[in-house]
Amino acid sequence: MAVPLLDSIDIQGKVVTADALLTQRNFADYLVRERKAHYHFTVKANQSTLLEDITFFFLNRKEPDYINDTPPDHGRIETRKIWTTTELNDYLDFPHVGQAFVVERHCTDKKSGKYSCETSYGITSQSPKQADAQNVLTTNRGHWSIENSCHYILDWNYDEDRSRISKGFGPENITRLRRFAIGVIKSKGVSSVAQKMRQLTCNVRLVFDYLRMTENSRVRDNC
8 A cells, every 4th residue: 555655745865664564575676666765664574584684694783883862751761772784785685775774772761760672673775875874763763753653642542452353344444543533633733642532531522522513613604
């Protein structure tokens, strides 16, 4: 579904980021060869050989090529490190590879002191001249900020990962309804989707007023 969506958008010279689901050879070829764009893909187990090759190369990584320390925010301290390489460009069984990379995200909760470290691997069609380590990390972080803004709300507010709906088109339809609800709330410019959801949950009449579905809240036609 990504290709028809992108067909209507001018992406020449742009960097298209994608999670592992779209880390596909045909899609990479479409972006680079047909649309003259660049890709920035996450590599996971669905491309097992690709993941194994990149993981093995970075096993004994030394000093990172770039480190980003973000200011303490939301009660946590985060440090991101990135290593990049061009040595796998001709070895990896994937088209148009300009660099492979690994990102480490170190996070410490300021209240509990709990520490966590996440590691992710990826590839990009951009060469080091087109994007150095800092730029690759910035693109990677930008992708996950979008990813989190969409999926975090679904997981946190709807607990979607534990949904028991599994028959027929149920999972697809309920996800569409949830995304629609989130989209409506965001369109109103609210500062917190979760807070607005709690307000609407406690007052059914407020839901209808919010959607302008009641007689005294609906915008009347002049005719």
